[in-house]
Amino acid sequence: MSIIDEIKQSFRQGGVVTRLIYINLGVFVVIRILHALFALTLSDINIPILYWLSVPASLENLIFQPWSIITYMFLHFDFIHILFNMLTLFWFGKIFLQFFNPRQLLGTYFMGGISGALLYIISYNIFPGLQDFVPSAIMLGASASVMAIIFASAKYAPNFKVHLLFIGPVKLMHLALVILIMDIIGVGSMQNTGGHLAHIGGALFGLFYTAQLTKGKDVTMKFNRFMDRAVSFFSPKPKMKVTYNKSKRPMNDMEYNAQKRKKQSDIDRILDKIKASGYESLTKQEKEDLFNASNN
Incomplete structure (x- = not known):
């Protein structure tokens, strides 16, 4: 079996966390290969596709690339960025699945990412200190989606123990709050402001999601249904085959x-x-x- 076949088999047999990691890694590899080709052939090594897939702060630009509000959460350029995000997705995705099902994780990933993008866009367009950066600001990465998964888990099981290297066991909610505080501080430092705002948006969605779920309402359900319809629309339609199971008769009224x-x-x-x-x-x-x- 070739490496490609092994990857395909691992993707098909893996769970939702594995598949999300594979998609992120696949997009990363393609982007880096394109970057290498541009560097060898052109003096300007900026990759247009990187900007088309990143979510812009400018509403004018967003109108012409609405898909970016989804694609940005699978897009990375720096190795350390994707390494940290994928490790965090793996660790906290496993914790999430101890309390919720895979469809809920997928919905939380997407809707957490969308919530992060919305807070980022709104903030850049309403706060005077950020408006000068609107024309050129773009954002990429899975961090907001991962934050939603972290905070959904922390809200549901705040006392769940996470064992950290050199520190020992820490309550999940305490760890989540430390991460959130660091992002709030990061907004004021003007270093990766858009990323920190998106993290906060993802965290807020995670808290909201679990709060609604404890009331018996799964806010990701409609989104998951929409994604099911979208996937089925673009998937090839299998040929209909009628079979009869003689061992099982149909139920009467x-x-x-x-x-x-x-x-x-x-x-x-x-x-x-x-x-x-x-x-x-x-x-x-x-x-x-x-x-x-x-x-x-």
């Missing part, structure tokens, strides 16, 4: 209605449990049943 009543009874019981003890009291299976029922 009485059996169907009985099954439907049982499912509704289970959902009512789960909702009553949320009202009485909160979302955290649900088992993993109950959370999955509630999520599946919401998608139907």
Whole structure:
């Protein structure tokens, strides 16, 4: 098996965190190869595609590249930048999946990134100290998306222990707050101001997401449905093949209605449990049943 085949197999068999990391790494490699080609052939080594995929602070520029509000969260240019982001995504993505399901992680990644981009764009266009930089300011990186995952996990399980090298066990919420404080301080330093603002936007979404989820509302659900439709629209349509399972007869009306009543009874019981003890009291299976029922 070739290296390419192994990568394809690893991507297909890997979970959502693995796939997100692969996509980020793939985009990074392509961008760096293009940069090398431009450096060898042109005196101006600026890569147009890097600007087309980065989210601009200028509303005028954003109108002509609306896709950038999504593409920027998969885009990196510096090795240290992508290394830190992917390691953080791997560590905290695994923690997130201890409490939530993969679809929720994917929705949090995208909507956290969008929230970070919106706060960055709004801030640059309303704060006088940043308006001079609007025409040239661009932003890229997965940091806002990762921050959403960190803070969603920290809000849901604030006392979860994270073991840090040379420090030891630290509560997840304490670690998240330290990261947030560093970003707030970073905004005032005018070094990577846009990035720090996006981090804060991602963190705020993570907190909002879990707060709504504990009330029984998954705010990523509609976004995930939209992404499902978008992917299915661009995916090749398989040829329809009709098969018959002789070992299993179709349900009659009485059996169907009985099954439907049982499912509704289970959902009512789960909702009553949320009202009485909160979302955290649900088992993993109950959370999955509630999520599946919401998608139907």
